[in-house]
Amino acid sequence: MPFEFENLGMGIVLIKPKVFPDKRGFFLEVFKSEDFTKAEIPNIVQTNMSFSFKGVVRGLHYQITPKEQGKLVFVPKGKILDVALDLRKSSPTFGKYVKVELNDENHYILWIPPGFAHGFQALEDSIVVYFLTHNEYSKSDERCVNYSYVDWPIKEFIISDKDSQCPPLEKADVFN
Numbered sequence: 001m002p003f004e005f006e007n008l009g010m011g012i013v014l015i016k017p018k019v020f021p022d023k024r025g026f027f028l029e030v031f032k033s034e035d036f037t038k039a040e041i042p043n044i045v046q047t048n049m050s051f052s053f054k055g056v057v058r059g060l061h062y063q064i065t066p067k068e069q070g071k072l073v074f075v076p077k078g079k080i081l082d083v084a085l086d087l088r089k090s091s092p093t094f095g096k097y098v099k100v101e102l103n104d105e106n107h108y109i110l111w112i113p114p115g116f117a118h119g120f121q122a123l124e125d126s127i128v129v130y131f132l133t134h135n136e137y138s139k140s141d142e143r144c145v146n147y148s149y150v151d152w153p154i155k156e157f158i159i160s161d162k163d164s165q166c167p168p169l170e171k172a173d174v175f176n
């Protein structure tokens with residue numbers, strides 16, 4: 001199988017793709033329906049890309065039920081600290097978050113299931129992030145938790161006006 005699936009707990013999966021290097025560079029598969037289905041990762045219906053400068057924090061974002069989104073996160077260029085915050089009220093890890101560095105050398109792909117808020121910080125300039133989601137974007141169902149909930153490594157943040165106004169966890173809409 002061209003992927004190794006490592007369970008990080010809480011339903012979060014770190015996917016290590018097989019890399020095929022040759023004299024031109026390298027090739028890898030990012031998503032494959034059959035293999036991912038076997039790993040209990042649902043099919044993808046939308047793919048997004050963002051570009052960010054060093055220090056940028058995007059997050060912590062999620063969509064509420066029934067438009068909740070599981071996300072595959074992949075970094076084709078640069079490095080990020082990726083964060084998934086558990087918002088499932090009935091979960092023993094509610095309010096806890098997982099941090100993983102994703103970069104263009106480890107080629108890791110992170111599966112964040114529905115029920116989590118997601119965010120990241122760009123650890124260097126001009127990074128590119130791909131998100132593959134299992135439910136489509138729905139503006140009216142978007143929610144966020146304040147980014148300051150996470151201890152980010154770079155303290156000079158660049159964030160959007162929208163993200164600077166996200167509520168603290170205590171006031172956020174959460175999942176059952």
Ligand SMILES: Cc1cn([C@H]2C[C@H](O)[C@@H](COP(=O)(O)OP(=O)(O)O[C@H]3O[C@@H](C)C(=O)[C@@H](O)[C@H]3O)O2)c(=O)[nH]c1=O
Pocket residue numbers: 048050058059060061062071118119120131137160162
């Ligand atoms: C997320 C999204 C945004 N947009 C639009 C809305 C807005 O005008 C513009 C920028 O949106 P945002 O400021 O929300 O972009 P951004 O802050 O990069 O949002 C993303 O952050 C990371 C952490 C995630 O987890 C993603 O799911 C997504 O929420 O793009 C879409 O058209 N489709 C989409 O799927």
